[in-house]
Structures are given as C-alpha cells and as structure tokens.
Amino acid sequence: MKRTIFEVILALALIGAGAFGWTNLKGNQKATAQLTELQAASEEATKTVGEKEAAIKAAEEEMSALREEMVPLESQAQQLAAVKAAMANGATLADLEAAYKSQKTLSAERQVGLGALRMLTKGADDPVAVESFRKALKASELGDRKNTICAAQIGLAAAGEKIAILPECLPKSAKGKADKGEKAGAEEKDGHSKDDGHDHGKDGGHGKDDGKGAPEKKAVHWSYEGEMGPERWGKEFPTCAKGKSQSPLDIRGPFVKTRTVITTDYKEGPLKMLNNGHTIQVNVPAGSKLRIDGIAYDLLQFHFHRPSEEKIDGKPMAMVVHFVHKNAEGKLAVVGVLLKEGNENPGIKTLWANMPMEEGPEVTPEGVNFNPANLLPREFDFYSYEGSLTTPPCTEGVRFFILKSTVNVAKEQVNAFPFKRNARPVQELNGREISTN
Ligand SMILES: [Zn+2]
Numbered sequence: 001m002k003r004t005i006f007e008v009i010l011a012l013a014l015i016g017a018g019a020f021g022w023t024n025l026k027g028n029q030k031a032t033a034q035l036t037e038l039q040a041a042s043e044e045a046t047k048t049v050g051e052k053e054a055a056i057k058a059a060e061e062e063m064s065a066l067r068e069e070m071v072p073l074e075s076q077a078q079q080l081a082a083v084k085a086a087m088a089n090g091a092t093l094a095d096l097e098a099a100y101k102s103q104k105t106l107s108a109e110r111q112v113g114l115g116a117l118r119m120l121t122k123g124a125d126d127p128v129a130v131e132s133f134r135k136a137l138k139a140s141e142l143g144d145r146k147n148t149i150c151a152a153q154i155g156l157a158a159a160g161e162k163i164a165i166l167p168e169c170l171p172k173s174a175k176g177k178a179d180k181g182e183k184a185g186a187e188e189k190d191g192h193s194k195d196d197g198h199d200h201g202k203d204g205g206h207g208k209d210d211g212k213g214a215p216e217k218k219a220v221h222w223s224y225e226g227e228m229g230p231e232r233w234g235k236e237f238p239t240c241a242k243g244k245s246q247s248p249l250d251i252r253g254p255f256v257k258t259r260t261v262i263t264t265d266y267k268e269g270p271l272k273m274l275n276n277g278h279t280i281q282v283n284v285p286a287g288s289k290l291r292i293d294g295i296a297y298d299l300l301q302f303h304f305h306r307p308s309e310e311k312i313d314g315k316p317m318a319m320v321v322h323f324v325h326k327n328a329e330g331k332l333a334v335v336g337v338l339l340k341e342g343n344e345n346p347g348i349k350t351l352w353a354n355m356p357m358e359e360g361p362e363v364t365p366e367g368v369n370f371n372p373a374n375l376l377p378r379e380f381d382f383y384s385y386e387g388s389l390t391t392p393p394c395t396e397g398v399r400f401f402i403l404k405s406t407v408n409v410a411k412e413q414v415n416a417f418p419f420k421r422n423a424r425p426v427q428e429l430n431g432r433e434i435s436t437n
Helices: 001-025 028-046 051-088 092-100 109-123 127-139 145-158 230-234 237-242 347-355 411-416
Strands: 262-265 273-275 281-284 289-292 295-303 321-325 332-341 382-388 396-403 408-409
Touching: 230 237, 289 321, 289 332, 332 411, 347 411
Parallel strands: 332 396, 332 408
Antiparallel strands: 262 289, 273 281, 281 295, 289 295, 295 321, 321 332, 382 396
C-alpha cells in the first residue's frame, strides 16, 4: 500500500516536473522541492534501510535525469506558465471533461492526459484524481518517464492548450507538427466529424470515461488477436456478436443485378492523418463527395486493413482501403478498394512517407496535400451489400460498395504498413443479398 503511494507520488512528481516544473526552473527550486517530497515519501513508504536507500537513490536518479532534460526546455517555460494559469481555476479541466463526456470511449493517452490534468488542477490530495491517473497510466502502459511526460503534453494539447510537444513525443515518422491547438472533442462539435460514425474513429477503443476516474469502471479495449480479439468483441459490444448484417463478407455469387450508380468527386486537400492504434487513417477535409444515385455522401476519412477484410470467392487481397462516407441523414456508405500486390503505388508512397508509426494524435505534415482519388481505380463496377462497421461497436446500417477493379501496392509498401494484421474475419451472410451493377 505504502509502496503504491510512493509510486503515485513519484509519477506525480515526474508529471508535475515534466509538464510544469519548467515554469519555476530558475535554480530548479521546484524540482528540488519535489525531490524532498519524494524522499519524505520514500521514507514513509519503505521500512528497511536498504529499501529506503534504494528508493531514494532511484528517485534521485530520476530527478537528476529529469533536470538534465529540463535544461533545453526552459524556453517553453512561458507557454507552460500560461497553461498553468489557465488551469488554476479548473476551467480547462471542466472544458476537457465536458468535451470527453460525449465520447463513448477514450484512448489511454487521453485518459492519462485527463488524469494528469485532474491532478494538476485538484492537487494530489484528491484521492480519486490520483487513483484514476494511476490506473490510466497502467492501462496505457505508459510506464516510463518520457512517456509520462509525453502523455501529459498530449493530454494538454488535446485540452486545447497551446504547448509545444517535445519532438520525441511525436510519432516517429511525423515530419510535420502535431495538431497542437486542436480542441479536444472537436470531433463532436465539428460537423465534418472525423470520429463520427466510421469504423475506426473510436479513439483506440479504450475505457469509457464517466468524468471521474473512469478506468476502474472497466477499460474497454479491443484488438485483432488474443484476449480481446474479434471472437470476444461481442462481450463488450453486443452487436458484434448478435448482429445479423455484419461486415466484412466473403463475396461470392449468386448476385442480384442493380442499376445503382456511384460516382466520386474527391478533392485535393491538406493531408491529416493518424495512427489510432488499429489502423492508419487519413481524415479528409470537407468537400470530397460520393454520390449514390445522385445522393451526396461526404467523405469523412479513409483507412487501411492488411490483409483485405473482404474476400472475393474466398480469397483476400494484400490490403484494402475503406473510404467512409456519410449523407445528410447520417447514413454511412463505405467504398472498399482492394489493393493487389504489384507495382509501387505512388499515392501510398506519399501517405507512408508521412504516417505516424506509433499510436497518437492526428498529424498535419507541413505543405503536404493529398487527393484521395489517387487511390481509386478507373472503373467503378462494384459488389454491394448492407453491412456494418468492421470494428467495435460493429454498428449496422452501413452500405458497402466493394470495387471489382483493384489497384496495385508494392510488397515493400505492404510490409511497411505498421499493422501486421488488422482485419476482422468474414461474417455470416444471413440471407443478405449481394448486388452487382
Ligand atoms: Zn475499415
């Protein structure tokens, strides 16, 4: 128990020093004070002399390493002072909590950020805040010091604070800047939502946040293998198991002839992409459209699966791109473009050069534009059926159009995709019709 308290205080000291200690850096008074605190805590926390010394030594090492890291960061002190001032009245925390409230799931990073913010606002005396932060930290596997600081910075940036994120906290291959000033929860407010109603937007699928220490309420996490693999999704997301119109499908005849016509009008725009822990996703600026028999659907985002989730006559392709659209009534339509191993794909080359290899917030590489049409084949013949999101919560009512024409992707490009396998297995047809034009 005391050991736990010590760990919490250590984490708190690190977060506090990492994110805010820089404001009082002259002379490192703050860090010193924290070190004293740490030592006091360790004295309390450890009974034997040996343990005590080891704990103090470890704490000292942590703090001195931290001091070294602080030096180049002094220039950020003023920004951080502004952040601190903004937080003093709890308004930032209240904003963030309100923004997150409407979200069904919160990524581990956001939980950590929120937890850190609660502690920094309410102080370490609030046991709920401390405990929730500790659990979030554990759930996110952000154990080490750097990651803790990164999590705090990402959390603050997500809270809309204009702080500079340390370069090493940014996704490895992100050449541009992370979206610093973006308000957390902008997805909900922004009409052209990136998290809204597509199959990968749900923020890493982590725990529900009820606004006061969510992680202990059961962190809902899912993955493509192991304990939270596709066969188990139904435990937390009932539609995944009980739904009768699930995606993806093994597409095979007989087919029903349809006269439906689809056309696309995709526009070039600034590249915005993220690694959400389940896929690489490109968020598309407003203006790109799909028309189904003349009815307009906005392209929200597109993302990748490896191998393709869809099978044609039992065979998967190397990958698939899912273009996710929504019409004015909220109906979703996904266009799937199968990627077949062959020549290098120039569009993917641009994307891969900018994709974040690690899970994290959206990045906007400077000066890079992209037109999603670069990933489309010339012909638009399709197979179509009524299906679902292919990731939790597996919501149904999604119209799928799987294009018959494939586009090429080089083997090296497939191998460079950071997810070895992120494809849900094919689902039962349950009497659904598959149509073709
Ligand atoms: Zn998908």
